Amino acid sequence: MLLHMPTFHVVFASIASVAAIMLFVEWRRTKLRAVALWAISFLVVGGMELATLAFNGAEGWRVVANPALRLFFFGLLLHGSLVFTGRRGSALPFLPAALWMGTWLLQWHDMPLGESEGQRQLATSIAFAVLCAGTSWIFGTQRPQTISSRGLAILFALHGAIITSRIILAGSITLPPGTAASDLVPTLYLMEAIVFVSIASHLFVRAAQDAAASRWRIAAEIDSLTGVLSRSAFLEIAAKRATTTSGAVLAIVDLDHFKSINDEFGHAVGDETLRVFARTVSAAVGQGSVVGRLGGEEFAVVVEADPAQAVPRIALSLQMFTQTAGALLPIPRPVTASAGVVPLHADLDTVLLKADAALYRAKANGRNRVETIETDPAPRFVKTAVRAPATT
Numbered sequence: 001m002l003l004h005m006p007t008f009h010v011v012f013a014s015i016a017s018v019a020a021i022m023l024f025v026e027w028r029r030t031k032l033r034a035v036a037l038w039a040i041s042f043l044v045v046g047g048m049e050l051a052t053l054a055f056n057g058a059e060g061w062r063v064v065a066n067p068a069l070r071l072f073f074f075g076l077l078l079h080g081s082l083v084f085t086g087r088r089g090s091a092l093p094f095l096p097a098a099l100w101m102g103t104w105l106l107q108w109h110d111m112p113l114g115e116s117e118g119q120r121q122l123a124t125s126i127a128f129a130v131l132c133a134g135t136s137w138i139f140g141t142q143r144p145q146t147i148s149s150r151g152l153a154i155l156f157a158l159h160g161a162i163i164t165s166r167i168i169l170a171g172s173i174t175l176p177p178g179t180a181a182s183d184l185v186p187t188l189y190l191m192e193a194i195v196f197v198s199i200a201s202h203l204f205v206r207a208a209q210d211a212a213a214s215r216w217r218i219a220a221e222i223d224s225l226t227g228v229l230s231r232s233a234f235l236e237i238a239a240k241r242a243t244t245t246s247g248a249v250l251a252i253v254d255l256d257h258f259k260s261i262n263d264e265f266g267h268a269v270g271d272e273t274l275r276v277f278a279r280t281v282s283a284a285v286g287q288g289s290v291v292g293r294l295g296g297e298e299f300a301v302v303v304e305a306d307p308a309q310a311v312p313r314i315a316l317s318l319q320m321f322t323q324t325a326g327a328l329l330p331i332p333r334p335v336t337a338s339a340g341v342v343p344l345h346a347d348l349d350t351v352l353l354k355a356d357a358a359l360y361r362a363k364a365n366g367r368n369r370v371e372t373i374e375t376d377p378a379p380r381f382v383k384t385a386v387r388a389p390a391t392t
Contacts (some may be wrong), residue, residue: 008191009049009050009053010049012046013049013050014046015046015194015198016042016045016049017042017046019197019200020039023035023036023038023042023204023205023208026208026212027208029212030208030212032208034080035080035204037076037080037083038076038077038080038208041072042073042197044072048069052066064104067100067124068097068101071096071127072097074131075093075095078134081139081152082138085139093134121166122167125164132157132160133156136156137153138153139152139156146207148206149210152207155196162192166189225293227275227279228278229292231292231294234291234293234300235292238344242346242347245304247304247305248303248304248305248310248344249302249305249311250301250341250342250343250352251314252299252300252356252358253301253314253337253339254297254299255297256338258296274293276324276325278299280320281318281321284313284320284321285313285317289301290302307372311372315339318336318337318368318370321335322335336367338359338362338363338371339362339371340354340356340370340371340372341355341373342372354373355373361373
């Protein structure tokens with residue numbers, strides 16, 4: 001032997017065990033099921049490497065258990081990756097390991113695979129390559145792409161290609177046993193496996209951290225009750241739209257007599273009223289529009305359209321809310337909303353003040369209506385009132 005193989009097995013097991021611990025820590029922090037599956041897979045492969053030192057001479061371990069556990073390792077990584085990316089988990093990644101064990105149970109020694117080391121390596125290498133290709137595809141098609149997902153896609157593709165090279169070599173080159181070359185090739189493959197496990201563990205941990213950060217960011221950006229943007233996220237997007245978009249309006253919308261809904265019908269009905277409003281208006285104002293909850297029963301909308309088109313669209317969305325609320329909510333009277341609309345421009349603070357003033361005017365003029373108001377420096381339409389269409 002050119003290198004001490006047991007040392008490589010110990011190094012491999014140590015790296016896999018550290019990876020399992022790191023992933024378990026991330027799982028405790030993020031509570032992501034996929035991270036726990038990855039941690040278990042690294043724990044399995046680490047234990048398998050230690051067992052190889054003790055049982056490698058045993059035929060049952062070398063022929064049956066070791067290949068089955070390696071297949072289970074890659075299958076569990078693939079299954080965890082499906083779960084991580086929001087796809088439906090599947091039992092198919094575990095099929096190669098199950099088939100390997102099943103083949104052994106069904107008169108293994110009477111089959112060619114039980115007699116030929118080369119054929120066993122060929123069969124397992126094909127399965128490894130397929131599982132690696134599947135994992136690479138999962139991360140390569142993940143949206144949105146992150147550094148960790150791109151890295152995992154590339155890493156599994158490269159590892160699958162190296163395993164494929166083993167298939168090609170096994171079918172075209174026969175190395176005499178006991179020679180330096182015959183000893184060097186498995187050593188190189190084991191060294192590559194150590195590098196693969198080291199990089200993969202780091203990228204899996206990074207993927208878990210990215211997912212947790214994304215989840216926390218979404219929690220900060222999305223109002224948990226209604227599913228629309230939070231106040232801070234809406235204002236940030238509105239400020240960007242104000243400097244990059246022309247011909248848009250901002251509306252502040254307030255549900256009429258909302259406190260009485262909570263008082264008479266309970267907060268559960270009040271919460272559902274807010275959810276119905278958010279869903280209805282988000283669908284009605286059209287693509288490219290942004291809806292956020294400013295607080296309580298007050299919402300804001302940015303509609304990317306000329307004011308002459310945007311104001312009737314907002315009024316129609318309020319009518320649709322009243323109709324939807326009448327059909328879905330246990331409130332015997334019409335549930336309405338009022339809005340103040342102004343053109344959107346770069347001075348967002350002024351826009352919000354003017355929209356708020358227009359909203360108060362809508363309240364003062366009888367509610368269930370849309371009021372518009374001029375803004376400086378770019379007035380776009382005259383002071384007028386567009387009453388939400390009457391409901392039946």
